[in-house]
Amino acid sequence: MQIKPLLTVSALALALGTAAPAIAATAQANAPIAAADTAAPAELTALVDQVDIPFEKFTLDNGLDVIVHTDRKAPIVAVAVWYNVGSKDEPEGKSGFAHLFEHLMFNGSENAPQDYFQYLQEMGATDYNGTTNFDRTNYFQTVPRPALERALWLESDRMGYLLGAVTQQKLENQRGVVQNEKRQGDNQPGGLVFYEIVKALFPAPHPYDHTPIGSMADLDSASMDDVRSWFRDKYGPNNATVVLAGDVSAEEARPLVEKYFGPIARGPVNDPADAAIPELAEDVRTVMRDQVAAVSIDKYWTAPGITDRELTALTVGAQILGGLSSSRLDNTLVRDEQLAVSVSAGNYAWQRVGILNVSATARPGVEEAEVERRLNELVAQFIAEGPTEDEVRRAATSTVADTIRGLEQVGGFGGKAVTLASGEVLADDPAFYARQFEILATLTPAEVQAAMQRWLTRPSFTLVLEPGERDGSYEEAASVAETEADVEAGAPDALTVTEVRPAPPIESVAELDFPEVQHTALANGMTLHYAQRDAIPATYVTLSFDAGSSADPADMRGLEGLSLSLFEEGTTSMSSREIAETSERLGANISLGGGADRSSFTLSALSANLVPSLELLSDMVRNPAFDPAEIDRVRAQRITSVEQELRTPAAIAARTAAPLIYGADSPYAGPDSGTVASLTAITREDITAFKDRWIRPDNGEIFVVSDRPLAEIVGALNGVFGDWEAPAAAKGTKSFADAPEAATESRIVLVHRPNSPQSYIYGGQLTPVDPRGETYVDFLNANNALGGNFLARLNMNLRETKGWSYGVRGAPLTNENAVAYTVRAPVQADRTGDALAELIRETGEFLDTRGVTDEELTRIVTAEIGELPGQFETSGAILGAMQSNALYGRPDDYYEVIADRFRAQTTDSLDAAARAAIDPDRFVWVVVGDATVVEPQLEQLGLAVERIEMAGTD
Template sequence: MYRTALRLAAAVSLTALAAPALAQGTARTSLTDLVNQVNIPYETFTLPNGLRVIVHTDRKAPVVAVSVWYHIGSKNEPAGKTGFAHLFEHMMFYGSENAPGAFFGRLEEIGATDWNGTTWFDRTNYFQTVPTGALDRMLFLESDRMGHLLGAVTQEKLDNQRGVVQNEKRMGENEPGGLVEYAELAALLPVGHPYRHSTIGSMADLNSASLEDVKNWFREHYGPNNAVLVLAGDIDLATAKQKVTRYFGDIKRGPDTPRPAVAIPTLPAPVEKVMFDRVAQTRVQREWTAPGAVDQESNLLDLALDIIGGLGSSRLNDALVRNEKIAVGVSAGLQVQENLSFAEISARVKPGGDAAQVGRRVDEIVAEFLKNGPTEDEVRRAATTTLANRVKGLEQVGGFGGKAVALAEGAVYSNDPAEYKKDLQTIAAATPASVLAAARKWLARPAFRLTLAPGERSAADQALAGNDTAAVEAPAVKNQVAANTPAPTRPQPAVGQLAALQFPAVERTTLSNGMKVVFARRSTVPVVRVAAAFDAGSAADDRAKLGTHALMVSLLEEGTTTRSSAQIAQEEERLGATVSASGGLDSTSVSVAALKANLAPSLDLLADIVRNPAFAPGEVERLRTAQLARIASEMTQPQGIALRTLPPLIYGTQHPYGIPLTGSGSPEGVRAATRDDLVAFHAKWIRPDNGTLYVVGDTTLGEMKPLLESRFGSWRAPAVPKGVKAFTAPVPTPQPRILLIDKPQSPQSMIIAGAVTPVKGTEDPIALNIANDVIGGSSTSRLITNLRETKGWAYYAGTSLQTTKDRMPLLVIAPVQTDKTGPAITEARNDLTAWLSTKGTTADEAGRAIRNSVLSLPGSFETGSDLLGALIRNDQYGRPDNYYATLAGRYQALTPAALDQAARGVFDPAKLTWVVVGDAAKVKPQLDSIGLPVEVVGASPAAPATPAAAPRPTE
């Protein structure tokens, strides 16, 4: 995985001391004083071999985050070897000398959560959160691939992972706008600049990577002296020293990695470029290089970009989207690397609109900002929003953005694990003058001015990706452990005693109007999360007006009878609250994550949004346009196309689930929905007798009930009957076939097959869910092992069972390289057939899947949002409050025979309908030999009939 950029300043960092400083009316000096006291307590030590170790103790759960950061990324790759850092990240997941075989299975065996590996310009990291009793095993595994890898690196593994990486590259480039990154880097940075090439690399360079090249890359850059190890969670310094010394102490120091000089170039003049792609709306962008994470000025520039286009109340959002209605969305932000950043402002042009006009307005608004600067209120709202987000993230010890990340990134980039504190102090102390100075310094320079418009990709733009050489055909790998792998010399430690899940007590009460309240205490951070959840969802949509639900949901935050859309956004920012309205197939919810100090006014905002939406005609039309643009965008994305197409084929058009799984509805339905329909939908479904209030956080039910009573207790159900979803529509008899949706110029085919199962989510199908892990739901499942690990045809593949109140859908998903589309479908069908007949679940497969499900439970509810979701699911599917506390025992009682029995009649390849989105000219001949009827159709014309006008490049 390579596209996830982790920024420390955007990680999690505040303690309970910070919350009062964010209340309305608090002086800036008070905020600064409190931020100065914020701390993620840590201790450090360094082994003689140079490995730096950081330890943070957090005893809230019996888990430890283990995060290893190597200070090596694509910035360090020489010419002709682009993509090596990312390729090697993949190689390190495929066995070491004393732990042969794929790393993924070993993580699942010990119940790891929040695990992955990523590569970016400056670093490669590996991270996982494990039960405390499995820490020795995890440290052994990380140390073995740091110090004992080369004997397990084989040509077979290299060929296989080269194919996987190339399919990851194809997957990114197959998305609309998938070539933009290459154009950005080429325009902003000169030839030879360390950041100029993409982390994924070029096909030619990946093809040229030899086994010795790969081994040398490891020898040169993966020594302990080029790494930082963070242990965060149920651990202390003494224990960490003992364990880390035991497992890492004998690894020899490696050579020092040279650090290239990195300039922050300035374009001599604006650069104009127009690109064409199969996008739904024209996108106008302005981009600059900027200072990196090691420069505090990046924090001030980030605030400026938030005010310009990043906040809900940003100037671009107010002007272009809310008022002038010439754009359907805007964004602005800073992509921060170690030595430089990329500043970007973007606007999506309203369908049928004038891209040149939008570009002019973007430039005018930026120029006005650079002339007069931000207001005190704008700076405070931006800073409060940023700091509040850090408070809410403090619960997580690991993952993509937890406390381990904050400490590691500071240590790697700035040689200071507490660098995050300097970031916070800069943000808290920001003034209009300091934010303006940073913006003038970096945004007043010439910009890269990009327009991405609907059309065919040009040959020149396709060449930017470096795909002029065909991919290497990877041989099938039958045995991950090569014959020349040395015999293990380090014993693998046993997994110690593992703590059981301690699910918090669930309390219930009822308001005076009969509305139910469900509560669980979680006091690790000064945050309270409240969700009002309703039995609605997109399955409640009027069949003639599909999309009414999504349109109604989008309008809840866009104005009440007493607050305008802009006022809601500004109030959220001042409070540091995050309000979100969302909907799935079966439910609709409106939630707030509030700082405890600002809980009362945050609840005022939540209640107003839930109870009193205005559905103002002007806002209805604006959001209707935005939703139509969203649908059009989905119809340019391979997965979006498939997820919109498949459900009506398997459920029929009259079943509540026979609708696009994206939830956005149909263009015809969205156009047909009136304001009266939205009001009626709200009255029918969003009402106290159809909903429940869920609360998780640093409070008590005694404190919460009067707060909720005063805001929701007077809410009365309207006179109209409550909505009821009818699941009586018959599901069509399965008609196995292949629907091929032609998407020319696709470097990859998106394959999604589906069938309606006879099982309902309310039946609590735990055996079926574990069986799904065996065939396609885990990283060691049969499908991903076959199509990714053995064949190298796909970056990922698998199966999914979506839990729903009525009959659950089964999906088989595999984006594969174009020339393997037909063979991939054949392999998937064969895998399913063999599993159900001659090669049933083995004891090893069942044991691994069950252990992973049991051992991962303690790490699955680390955050308040995790716990809130669990409470909602329990009610939604009729489960008892102690459901998760009893789940481990139920898992452990399962057998391979029970899994096979659950799977039969559900995972039937003879009932699957296949949707393939790809280049029909190249794909259809492969499909004709499979033995299923094949129908070829063009992509749905969901995009606007009148595309936005795009300016032509100046000659």
């Protein structure tokens, strides 16, 4: 379970469910793509008209609201259960309890007493989790259609039959897990900022006066009486909503919902606390210091909640001010005056209240007072002038396009189930999204200006975050002073079953229907891989080039990343601002990346706007300007990003570990993002040479997933890329001939990061595994027993048994020419040595005497087969699978036939694959933490310990 970051989702997006909401689309005829010389962006009203989520709603006699949306594109169903209770409903002294209880709800119920993730894997569930915020708690999973009845049984058991399974031991364990979740967030650069924002804007006793994660002291005080009272008062069926979205109708769903939820008795209904929108008496300014790379200036205003009539206008205004790529702040502070390396703005709304925010991160060397002065001036100017009609249309079109791009997903953090549930629970209307879109389609600049004037002229809270030693000290839990005997004392409480409710059988297996992949060539010789998916009117195009960060020369790390980022910063005919504005008018999204082995340009376009979107992509790929001023600006941004990595625990660990695992001279040794020195030394000539060697038609291939037929796609691509020819320069080559020698013995490298409440453990080794080999899949499933998922041994030990970590994972890092195995474990600082000892012991025993069990094999194989339909629900997932198949030389039907490979696996085959790959005696362990606390613990482990300071910025 996790709490989503609370300041990352706009109000409109939150109203729709997520930052990339998933809404169904009305079927649209396959009209031919417009010719290039007549193509124009589709009208906004036409795009809005495509958005529709038909549903049926009914209410059980016990008050449970049920909403059903039918989507037959895949044999899966999203099951979402939302409870009308969040952290704003917690009594004084019990902060964090709603979220703690969410964790307990995954620890078993009376008829399903094991960890719920076990039952979810048995069903082949995907996209499963639970979250808590100020206003609600939700649980969700997407399951194969044959497992729907089992999923309803499972959700109803924890709604109606939980308390008999909640024990003091489980409470103590999950308290520890949540406290480590808090430490993990607090340990990040700027991790204490949100506490200050909430304290300043919503002073006690306001219902929103504390964050959902709560305080250590209040978490320490949570008792079994609290658990029982909270469940009885807040988790009744008449305080909940169940949404089913996918391969099910209301007629099919109703008898199943009545069977499993109908007998649950009513409880009290939580009346969400009223919360006025507070107004500061005067402007407030606070300065904080932390391990950040550059000064950031954030301004915050209190604002109305999601049902306020000005929600959409405020959201669009924030997008125009600092949310769009072409925003006012971006254009002035980042592009023109180059006072900042990044800016942002957003409208973050909850049920009762919201926060408007604008932010700028100063370019190193620029006085923060100058950045703050200009930020204030630009906000005032925007309020006084208001937006243009074009700005409003671009913001609205971008929002609608983001929605349509998510049309396929039924569940997860932002699918159709979430959209309907959030509307019902927070706005008393499952179709709330439609009301907002109606406003969006006709929104005027005057409405946006009036809303911004009303709320951004009130007193604000300014928070300046400066580089330096963190101010103040961490709040720590009482448990760190207890002995292990104190924590583990007492026998487990017995399970009490109030009513026996046997699990319904899963009588069949849903089969994956992977779309047919067709291959052809464009006029310029580039290979085209194409699959048709017609669930939404969108087209995804990836141009993939055989480059990636492994193409960087050893003395020029970061060249590929810097070069790629410049392709969107201006062409020979368009400025970076014009590129951003054009993509927003089209509702197009062009992302650049690709990883270690490939450099890619991925276009996500509305099919109605495909030709002009492809023209924009072609201009970016073929005609980058590489303007010296843009190079300097982007270089400064990337250097600041590198400096921030050098202060972030996970990034410090990865940068330190890579050359130790692969060998310093390996193309995979990185750092992929480069160093300050390497980025500073790169010239325009280096960037141009990178393009000529690597980004060329004879070094690339194209992947497309679209609702349009192949012939139209070929015609459109030939129209914009057909005459693209390779330059005269020689094509680039990479060298993997001299494989580095693996480490001969295990050791520990301790990176001293002062004042860290957690340590970040990163272990790894290079393996002999071939990603194209027949045993690769056996290795993956062996790891699913050791470290690959929630139920794997490493996580269950350190999280669910010990309570020392929020989560542990072991995973292969699979590249085209090397596979490393890594273990990553953020753990509380006082248990660092104990945790590392457990990781070493658990891994060693798994490879020696305690290999994969029959129970693990059955669970893993069942989950892998059952998850296949859900894994490939979206066009984006299909696009990624096609690229993986091409990279590793797999057949087009690889994911359809892999189920047979899973069924043939045995405990012996998995053990053999793991033992051939992993040698625990050659692991290198990197530990990032406070050496004054951690080093004495590590010295007890019998391994050599090398202590280093955090890397400098060179």
